[in-house]
Amino acid sequence: MSGTHVLDSLLALTQVLQADQERELDRRGLTVPRTHLLWVLFHGGPATQVQLSEALGVTPRHITTLVDALDATGLARREPHPTDRRAVLVHLTERGTTLMQAMDAEHDELGAALVAGLDPDTVEALTRGLDHVRGRLEELIAAHERAQREREDTA
Amino acid sequence: MSGTHVLDSLLALTQVLQADQERELDRRGLTVPRTHLLWVLFHGGPATQVQLSEALGVTPRHITTLVDALDATGLARREPHPTDRRAVLVHLTERGTTLMQAMDAEHDELGAALVAGLDPDTVEALTRGLDHVRGRLEELIAAHERAQREREDTA
């Protein structure tokens, strides 16, 4: 039963965290997928749309739409690929870079603020607990998928 | 710096948890908002659409769409409100009830499986840590909103 308590605490926290994130993005006129794309460019440098589609796990078609929106708001731009005339390189504008730097800083501040008032040992234990739970979840998912595949092979 | 680690562990876990949830819902032909609506009916009993819109935090118009979809898949139905002829009461069908019972059981199983291998003290500490972090986050949000309002009042 205490297992359910951990999961419920986790889901409750997740929900608050997400609502906060959406508010912050909204304030800046951003959406989650658009920000994710900006983040990939910020940490990985200019990329083709196919590369972006792999990084975000969405279709190339959807990347077209996302880049269109980021271009319209002046956060990213397409430029011709230097060697492949079919492709484009998407890169952050100066405004896009500044924005991502600000968001990165906010992320660090939030991380620090969330554990204020906890002693280092507790923080350490919390991180380890979370990683343990994530490991367990990934194992469960893998086992689940294996079972699924075997069922399909039998049928 | 270790604050950021907690936040990052948390976000990583959140992402895996969410991906898993979406896969499970997809397997059953459900979506997150529709499931949320079913959950509200399961735990709160029949409700008018206005009540549902308050519970889910979406517009009454959107509830119309969600209930249409759940009606089409036989999970919920509209019935006339006994005393208010403007309103309808949305209720789960038998299939909807059975589905929610199954999902509730799966939730409990998952909660137990996630902490398998951790000793009770660690589980206890983890729950307390998560609740502490959520409390901190809610304080931060409240303070942020207070500051926002003051800024608006000044302007």
Place this chain on the structure above:
DNA sequence: TATTGTTATACTCTATAACTATA
């Protein structure tokens, strides 16, 4: 006059399929 739900319209996320230009 206020409330319940719906029609009309629009934006965003997301997908598949068909197509163009280039490799």
Place this chain on the structure above:
DNA sequence: TATAGTTATAGAGTATAACAATA
């Protein structure tokens, strides 16, 4: 022939505004 990106189309989440029926 395969790959990069776009046009066309569609379903789902979400919103606002205008409107009907009823309170």
